[in-house]
Amino acid sequence: MKKPDTDLVDDGEITAMLRGLAGSAEPVRRTSRPPRSLVRTAATFVAAAALLLPALALARWVADHGSSGSAACADAVTFDGRPYVGHEIRTSGDVRAAAGVGVATTVYCDDTGDTPGDGTPARPVRMRGVQGIDPEVALMSRELSHVVYVAVGRCADLRFREELSGCLRERLDLQGRRYSRFRVHEDHGPAPEQVGAPFLATLSTPAVTARVSVRKIQGIAAVDAVSAEADPRNVYVVDGRCYVGISVDLLSCLRDAG
Amino acid sequence: MLKVETDLHQLAEAASRGDRPALDDLVRALQADVVRTTRLIVGSGSTVAEDAAQDALADMTRGIGGLEDPHAVRAWALRIATRRAMKASRSERLLRLRRERHITIPETDSLPSRRTVELRSAFHALKPRLRAVAVLRLYVGLSEAETAAVLSIPVGTVKSQLHAARFELSRALTDAGVVPATQVRSKDRGAPREETRH
Numbered sequence: 268m269k270k271p272d273t274d275l276v277d278d279g280e281i282t283a284m285l286r287g288l289a290g291s292a293e294p295v296r297r298t299s300r301p302p303r304s305l306v307r308t309a310a311t312f313v314a315a316a317a318l319l320l321p322a323l324a325l326a327r328w329v330a331d332h333g334s335s336g337s338a339a340c341a342d343a344v345t346f347d348g349r350p351y352v353g354h355e356i357r358t359s360g361d362v363r364a365a366a367g368v369g370v371a372t373t374v375y376c377d378d379t380g381d382t383p384g385d386g387t388p389a390r391p392v393r394m395r396g397v398q399g400i401d402p403e404v405a406l407m408s409r410e411l412s413h414v415v416y417v418a419v420g421r422c423a424d425l426r427f428r429e430e431l432s433g434c435l436r437e438r439l440d441l442q443g444r445r446y447s448r449f450r451v452h453e454d455h456g457p458a459p460e461q462v463g464a465p466f467l468a469t470l471s472t473p474a475v476t477a478r479v480s481v482r483k484i485q486g487i488a489a490v491d492a493v494s495a496e497a498d499p500r501n502v503y504v505v506d507g508r509c510y511v512g513i514s515v516d517l518l519s520c521l522r523d524a525g
Numbered sequence: 526m527l528k529v530e531t532d533l534h535q536l537a538e539a540a541s542r543g544d545r546p547a548l549d550d551l552v553r554a555l556q557a558d559v560v561r562t563t564r565l566i567v568g569s570g571s572t573v574a575e576d577a578a579q580d581a582l583a584d585m586t587r588g589i590g591g592l593e594d595p596h597a598v599r600a601w602a603l604r605i606a607t608r609r610a611m612k613a614s615r616s617e618r619l620l621r622l623r624r625e626r627h628i629t630i631p632e633t634d635s636l637p638s639r640r641t642v643e644l645r646s647a648f649h650a651l652k653p654r655l656r657a658v659a660v661l662r663l664y665v666g667l668s669e670a671e672t673a674a675v676l677s678i679p680v681g682t683v684k685s686q687l688h689a690a691r692f693e694l695s696r697a698l699t700d701a702g703v704v705p706a707t708q709v710r711s712k713d714r715g716a717p718r719e720e721t722r723h
Contacts (some may be wrong), residue, residue: 276644276694278663284644285664288569292557442570 344408344416346371346394351406351416354431362415362432364407365396371406371416400435403506404447433472439503441468441481441493446503449517458499459518460485465496468503487521537595548589552582555599558665559585559606565660566610568649577613581606603665604675607657614653640703647697655690662687 343352346369356362371394393409394416396402406416417435439446446468451459461482470479480496481503483489491508495501508521533554539547560578567574584605592601648656654676661672662683673680 276691276698278691280644281648281659281691281694282663284641284648285565285660287641288565288645289561289664290564290569292560 344371344373344392344394344406346402346406346416349403350419352419353411353414353416356413356415356431362407363398364412365398367409368394368396368402368406370394371408397435405435436472438471439468439479439481439493440471441466441489441503444490444505446493446505449502449504451500451502451517453500456518459487459494459502461494461496461499468493484518484521487518492521533598534595537589537592537598540589541592541595543590548586551589551598552585555585555602556582558599559602562603562606562660562665563610563613565664566607566653566656567613569645573613574610577609578606580613581609584609600667600671600675603661603667604677607661607675611653611657614656640698643698643701643703644694647694647701650697651690651693655686655693658683658686659690 343350345351351371370391372391373389394406395409397405397407397415404418408414408416415431417431434448437448439448462485463483465480465482467478468481470477481493482496482499484492484494484499484502490505492502492504494503502517504517504521533551536547536551536554540551559581563578563581564571564574567577581602585602588605592598594601648659651659657676658672661667661675662669667675669680669683672683676683678686
């Protein structure tokens with residue numbers, strides 16, 4: 268066995284490495300810990316909320332955006348606790364169904380506006396994956412081959428519709444976290460203000476993998492979202508954040524999340 | 526440096542007498558050392574480290590009345606941070622095993638070399654006690670005697686544990702095939718030597 272060379276690492280090198288890791292002078296994530304006696308009670312409420320919130324979030328999203336989307340509210344489902352909304356696929360060449368993933372549930376839907384209680388009741392729907400796309404991002408049903416169900420908030424901007432497939436497959440990897448692209452359009456307000464020094468992330472699309480420069484957004488932790496240095500309106504949001512928000516709400520949602 | 530130490534001493538005296546604004550200033554002045562020391566010992570990128578840093582700052586606020594020697598307030602703060610970090614390291618190990626750990630800490634090096642990545646990995650694999658000695662000596666810049674006082678161990682143990690840390694890091698780099706050594710010239714006040722290798 269080769270004896271390690273203890274002169275291989277000098278103290279200056281260790282110091283330099285530690286300086287690179289030290290980070291900011293403040294704790295990055297500020298948490299307050301409730302007394303243990305409260306934790307169990309809170310956990311009960313959280314468990315109940317976890318069952319209700321995806322459906323409520325989906326109902327809100329459908330109420331806000333259902334009429335402008337390509338899918339009726341009947342195409343909205345919840346799967347594995349996450350809300351999805353159906354989008355019609357006009358050019359389905361590279362969007363193909365994959366193996367079955369389980370059963371989703373449609374939400375109670377009444378988009379006629381007529382008699383209360385006269386809507387379509389919730390029902391189970393067998394779902395399939397989409398080839399090359401994480402089921403947390405998109406699904407297809409066994410019933411409607413022309414609809415892809417997209418996690419709410421993901422690629423939800425209508426201007427991405429024609430490039431939905433590419434948007435769904437685009438990923439940003441930054442220090443072990445995966446981010447998805449959202450666009451803050453000009454009519455939604457000023458571009459997000461960038462702060463701090465740029466840092467490099469890996470952007471993967473169906474066509475290319477590249478290193479891109481991103482920056483922190485004023486008031487939003489980098490663990491929640493960053494924006495492209497070259498185009499601050501391209502905001503990359505970490506998976507699991509702000510399901511309900513689309514670009515008009517996205518920044519306030521992210522700031523609240525912090 | 527002397528002025529800073531004097532300010533800390535005065536702030537500590539006032540804070541220990543119940544002067545709330547002085548306590549706020551004291552915590553603010555020591556925050557960087559406490560947070561970064563805790564983070565480096567537990568593991569950068571760990572949520573446990575960030576919580577431990579916050580706990581250490583809270584311990585300082587609560588415990589200022591018991592500070593015996595205001596002249597040694599920095600060592601006192603580092604002792605609190607180190608104890609919190611060592612305790613948190615046990616939780617951190619469990620979380621790491623369950624892959625529930627990471628958050629993003631913006632780094633100074635935007636694109637670290639393979640050698641640096643291997644060195645970081647090896648450092649995280651060290652025992653918490655060895656990490657603590659290395660951080661206090663080589664990052665914070667304490668002397669061997671000061672490190673020994675903070676960790677409540679003999680000076681000889683500081684020397685042997687720092688040697689053990691270097692040895693483990695060297696072995697990890699050798700095993701990873703990362704040779705020859707990168708020439709790193711430290712400009713940090715905490716680095717006890719400056720030398721390059723070929």
